[in-house]
Amino acid sequence: MNSTGTPTNTPTGTPISPRSFDTMTTRNTQVLEPLDTFARRHIGPRDAEVDVMLQRVGYDSLGALIDATVPSGIRLDTPMSLSAPADRVRGEAELLSELRAMAGKNRVFRSCIGMGYHGTVTPPVILRNVLENPGWYTQYTPYQSEISQGRLEALLHFQTMVSDLTGLPIAGASLLDEGTAAAEAMAMCVGATRRQKFFVASDCHPQTIEVVRTRAGSLGIELVIGEPTAEAIDDSLAGVLVQYPTTDGRVACYEELAATAHGCGALLVAAADPLALALLRPPGEWGADIAIGSVQRFGVPMGFGGPHAAYMACTEKLTRKMPGRIIGVSKDTAGKVAYRMAIQTR
Numbered sequence: 001m002n003s004t005g006t007p008t009n010t011p012t013g014t015p016i017s018p019r020s021f022d023t024m025t026t027r028n029t030q031v032l033e034p035l036d037t038f039a040r041r042h043i044g045p046r047d048a049e050v051d052v053m054l055q056r057v058g059y060d061s062l063g064a065l066i067d068a069t070v071p072s073g074i075r076l077d078t079p080m081s082l083s084a085p086a087d088r089v090r091g092e093a094e095l096l097s098e099l100r101a102m103a104g105k106n107r108v109f110r111s112c113i114g115m116g117y118h119g120t121v122t123p124p125v126i127l128r129n130v131l132e133n134p135g136w137y138t139q140y141t142p143y144q145s146e147i148s149q150g151r152l153e154a155l156l157h158f159q160t161m162v163s164d165l166t167g168l169p170i171a172g173a174s175l176l177d178e179g180t181a182a183a184e185a186m187a188m189c190v191g192a193t194r195r196q197k198f199f200v201a202s203d204c205h206p207q208t209i210e211v212v213r214t215r216a217g218s219l220g221i222e223l224v225i226g227e228p229t230a231e232a233i234d235d236s237l238a239g240v241l242v243q244y245p246t247t248d249g250r251v252a253c254y255e256e257l258a259a260t261a262h263g264c265g266a267l268l269v270a271a272a273d274p275l276a277l278a279l280l281r282p283p284g285e286w287g288a289d290i291a292i293g294s295v296q297r298f299g300v301p302m303g304f305g306g307p308h309a310a311y312m313a314c315t316e317k318l319t320r321k322m323p324g325r326i327i328g329v330s331k332d333t334a335g336k337v338a339y340r341m342a343i344q345t346r
Helices: 018-030 047-057 062-069 092-103 124-131 149-166 178-193 206-219 255-263 316-321
Strands: 197-201 222-226 239-244 267-272 290-294 310-314 325-331 337-344
Touching (some): 047 062, 149 325, 178 206, 178 239, 178 310, 197 206
Parallel strands (some): 197 239, 267 290
Antiparallel strands (some): 325 337
16 A cells, blocks of 8 residues: 555555545445435336437437426526435435434424314224225225225225215215315306306305415306305305304304205305214205315324315215216126226216
């Protein structure tokens, strides 16, 4: 070894070049690198396949392709500021440990805001037998029903539960959140009645009102927000949205309002708390045509605001207007029970 620390020869006397020494050092350090890296687990194109694709589109490198397709105005001129060590790659276990440490800095307080968000407890029996049961959380894509029977069965049970709680015959396989579901219900009312005016009770959750307001503006629907009384209903309305219970916790009876709306040719939408429906009269029994709501109540953590999955149920005559998918039961070629997407509703 010379004065710079580079070996000058091997035990057999063969000189070692600095490049060979660097290669040996790199190979030795690679042995110590984590094996649970994203690149090892990611199923992506190989280098040869990338070269073929680049040749097909007429570029020499991925960098050249990006330069030609991504506008300079939305690209960074400097390297990204990442906290990863520059001299090595971190594995999944190390990254998860760091993320847990970051999450541990969050200060979690009891939420008293209400308005559709509630602290919950997920029963261990549900965690163990549903969420942690590999027979239920099969591959994500429900479009491939032959490999997604567990997921489809779970969605079917969800639909059955929603139908039982709401007292309405048709339930879909969930939507994004309660506000989105309310906006979709408004669109259903407009499509069914061919009217461009919709009434929203002022005691609905404020975030729901804002989502409906935004959707109404984009669809050219006139939105009326006020106290849900029979006097506020007329034959120009496509539908009426009420909160059950209201955003401040009151339980109101909307049976007379529903009858008035139907007399004017309008539909009634109930944004109902599904856990409250275990005790309250189902919306379908007092005249609601559509029921929507958030299922955050059923043991889903608040997650700093969501979004949380929503449910939607409706009468049979509105089935073809309902957004999303409906899961049904069929039989496979062997005559056994098989779950499938029975209908893409619109």
